Amino acid sequence: ELxxxxxxxxxxxxEGKNYTIYCNYSTxxxxxxxxxxxxxxxxxxxxxLLSNGAVKQEGRLMASLDTKARLSTLHxxxxxxxxxxxxxxxxxxxxxxxxVFGKGTKLTVNP
Amino acid sequence: xxxxxxxxxxxITVTGKKLTVTCSQNMxxxxxxxxxxxxxxxxxxxxxxxxxxxxxxxxxxxxxxxxxxEKRNFPLILESPxxxxxxxxxxxxxxxxxxxxxxPQHFGDGxxxxxx
Numbered sequence: 001e002l003x004x005x006x007x008x009x010x011x012x013x014x015e016g017k018n019y020t021i022y023c024n025y026s027t028x029x030x031x032x033x034x035x036x037x038x039x040x041x042x043x044x045x046x047x048x049l050l051s052n053g054a055v056k057q058e059g060r061l062m063a064s065l066d067t068k069a070r071l072s073t074l075h076x077x078x079x080x081x082x083x084x085x086x087x088x089x090x091x092x093x094x095x096x097x098x099x100v101f102g103k104g105t106k107l108t109v110n111p
Numbered sequence: 112x113x114x115x116x117x118x119x120x121x122x123i124t125v126t127g128k129k130l131t132v133t134c135s136q137n138m139x140x141x142x143x144x145x146x147x148x149x150x151x152x153x154x155x156x157x158x159x160x161x162x163x164x165x166x167x168x169x170x171x172x173x174x175x176x177x178x179x180x181e182k183r184n185f186p187l188i189l190e191s192p193x194x195x196x197x198x199x200x201x202x203x204x205x206x207x208x209x210x211x212x213x214x215p216q217h218f219g220d221g222x223x224x225x226x227x
Contacts, residue, residue, distance in 0.1 A: 031213055033215060033216070041220075042201065042218045042219065042220050042221055043154075043201065043203075043216075043218040044218075045215030045216065045217070048213065048214065048215050050213055088153065088154065090154075096167070097142065097159055097161055097167070097207075098156060098159065098167075098169055098170070099144070099156055099159075099169075099216075100156070100170065101146075101153045101154040101155070101156075102153060103151070103152065103153040104153050
């Protein structure tokens with residue numbers, strides 16, 4: 001059974017700083033998604049990572065995937081207040097189309 | 112406009128009264144899925160469907176039923192709702208390409224269910 005652990009669960013950071021959110025998962029997965037959720041809103045897709053070593057960047061966010069280490073990271077560069085949200089990772093469960101979400105990282109960027 | 116539409120958005124009901132939450136997508140997606148979101152537990156998958164008449168259990172299917180008679184619709188049925196099914200529910204859809212779901216899922220706006 002696939003288990004997903006995100007760290008940290010809560011992150012308070014200052015504008016302009018860098019930080020990384022980690023997503024560890026327990027069994028083989030061939031794809032991993034990152035989503036963003038604003039308070040009271042639905043989920044918005046950020047990245048889809050489909051292979052070992054995949055790296056994708058959009059603005060101040062960069063996601064990477066290491067399938068051998070069963071680890072994905074979401075790196076935030078020079079944070080701004082607009083990035084305040086909850087971020088979820090979700091690896092696909094190998095051999096099926098099940099998707100397992102991490103508990104989410106609530107990011108607060110303070111001026 | 113490409114979208115996933117859920118109805119109702121909010122519902123307060125009582126234990127044991129059957130209810131259906133509808134989900135419809137206009138993107139011709141093969142894959143559709145239902146999730147529930149609870150504080151401290153994140154999102155958990157209830158059921159998913161890879162195409163018409165093809166459904167499978169997610170991690171928390173107990174107490175729920177689904178059907179996929181048409182490609183665009185994927186209703187979630189609670190035959191005998193109980194208070195522990197009070198939650199925020201999301202429907203999502205995605206392309207199913209090259210034998211896997213390798214595209215991002217589009218989520219509906221959510222349905223907040225309260226079962227008294």
